[in-house]
Amino acid sequence: MKTHSMVLTALLAAATLLSGCDKPGDGGSAGAKTIRVGATGLSFPTAYKKDGKLVGFDVELTEQIAKDLHYRVEWINADFSGLMGQLEGGKLDTVANAVAITPARREKYDFSGPYSYYGSQLVTSSTNTGINTLGDLKGKTVAGVLGSNHVANLKKAFGDNTITIRTYENRDGAMTDTMNKRVDAYVNARPILLAEIKEKSLPLKLVGAPLVVEPVGYPFHKDDNGRALQAAFDRQIDAMRADGRLKTLSIKYFGEDITAPPAGAAQ
Structure with missing residues (x-):
């Protein structure tokens, strides 16, 4: 009975949120409700700037x-750590920047x-x-982006402290130094x-197999508005997966379908 009540509450909240989207003065053009979404603008091909416009897989998916x-x-x-800080502080409704769904993040959001799956991969x-x-890589120094789940995965994979981890505010610095x-x-x-x-013919090569493969999704606040947004986004992700638009978008930006977990991948 308790579970049924929680589900009903979430559905009613979603209905209330959606019905409010058409009210004038709610923000945006034609009375559309405005949602605040974070992205680095530096993350090719998920969320980056092209000719001054924010584009990418996560960006186009969110806009659709x-x-x-x-x-x-x-x-x-x-930067990514700044986005997650703004989300935690209530300044954003969600983040569209390849946010891995991890146990630690599930406690907060x-x-x-x-909508996609990413393996933590090392390059040199x-x-x-x-x-x-x-x-x-034992005895070597490995770079990663501050606040990234990939750094956390790196620490788990090399738990014996046989590597030195150096963090950067953004991936451009980490990649350039590599x-x-x-x-x-x-x-x-x-x-x-x-x-x-x-895309850039970078002088980098893969090192080994991915450390782990993790699902990527949109994080929302654990409140009525967050649950309503979560339910609404879930319906649209399911619809885009069913009609093939999600896969088409993935192939457009990655040249492959990353919207389903790789066969035999460790998660």
Whole structure:
């Protein structure tokens, strides 16, 4: 009975939120409700700037969901740790920047269903002939983005402290230092790394298999408004998966379908 009551409450909240979208003065054009969404604007190909416009897989997906729900998106740009801080502080409704669904984050937020899957992958300079496997990284320095789940996965994989982890505010600095051999390797999402290496012909190579594969979703606040947004986003993600638009969007930006977990991947 308690579970039934909670579900009913969430559905009523979603209905209230959606019905309010058409009210004048709710924010945005034509009375559309405004949702505040965070993205770095530096994350190719998920959320980046092209000719001054914010574009990317997560960006286009969010805009399509918002359009279908008659919302208007107000984009807020910051580094990843800053975005998560703004979300925690209530300044954002959600973040659209490949946010992995982890147990620690689930304690703070209610997540949408997964819309993509990312493996934490290590890369090194293509001229580093002595680094080809994860074992080769022992005693080395590995870069990662501050606040990223990939850094957390790195710590778990090398729990014996056999590597030194250096964190950066954004991935550009981490990647540049890796290519210039100021650090020995860099960890990020495998699909993102492959897309960027191909797009920019970067002198980087993969090191070993992904440490772990994690689902990616939208984090929402654990309150009535957050649960209503979560329910609304879930319906649209399911609809886009069913009609093929989600897969098409993935192929557009990554050249492959990352909207389903890889076969045999460790999660």
